[in-house]
Amino acid sequence: MKNRKRVFLLLGLLITLGLIYIGILQFKISQYSHNEVPKNADYLIVLGARVKGTVPSLALASRINSAAEYLKKNKETIVITSGGKGPGEDISEAESIRRKLVEQGISESRIILEDQSTDTYENIKFSKRLIPTGAKLGLVVTNTFHVYRGVSIARDYGLEVHGLPAATPWSAVIKSYSREYLAITKFYLKRYILD
Incomplete structure (x- = not known):
């Protein structure tokens, strides 16, 4: 009986600690996705996401729209479109981003393609x-759930960046945030323990 009580107490403690940890992560995610976005950044990095054939997923389309809106208001800012070609993708994520930006009136002369990366670390690296030489202030463009990790990785690479949040599609909220909690945990392990 005592052993069973201890097991329940331990389970309760672990669940409580898990919920506190998720709460802290959610606070960080929310904090970074609501920070003020500086004007006249030297560059944007639009992080890639899934492309279906040649069509951006809803998450990627949201990133593209946020980038295009910023670029129209900040005429000197250049943009790096980032993301390689994965399974089920007929073109690279970077190329899909480029095409949609051009469709929204962004000059090709302002767009630089990075079409080899396979994850967020490589997107940034x-x-x-x-x-471009002399460019200092940058913005990492990604969905709200991903801004904290994207900006943190970029800063670990020595970049002076802020986040430019794009809306997370409602249909992807639960899946995206659940996966992001795990991805941030992996990021912490890599940053503080494994390296």
Whole structure:
């Protein structure tokens, strides 16, 4: 009887700690997705997401729209479109982003393609190589759930960046946030323990 009580107490403690941890992560995600976005950034990095054939997923379309809106208001800002070609994708994510930006009136002369990356770390690492000399202030463009991790990774690579949040599609909220809690945990492990 005592053993069973201890097991329930331990389970209750673990569940409580888990909920507190998720609450802290959610606070960080919310904080970063509501920060003020600086004007006249030197560059944007639009992080890739799934493309269905040649059509951006809803999450990626939201990122593209946020980037286009910013670029129209900040005429000197250049944009790096980031993301390689994965399974089920007929073109790279970077190319899909580029096409949609051009459709929204963004000049091709302002667009730089990074079409080799396969995850957020590579998005940032490979995009960093393409940032024009002298460019200092950047914005990482991604969905609200992803801004905290995207900006944190970019800062770990020595970039002076802020987040430019794009809305997370309602149909993807539960899945996206659940996966992001795990991805942030992996990021913490990599940053503080494994490296």
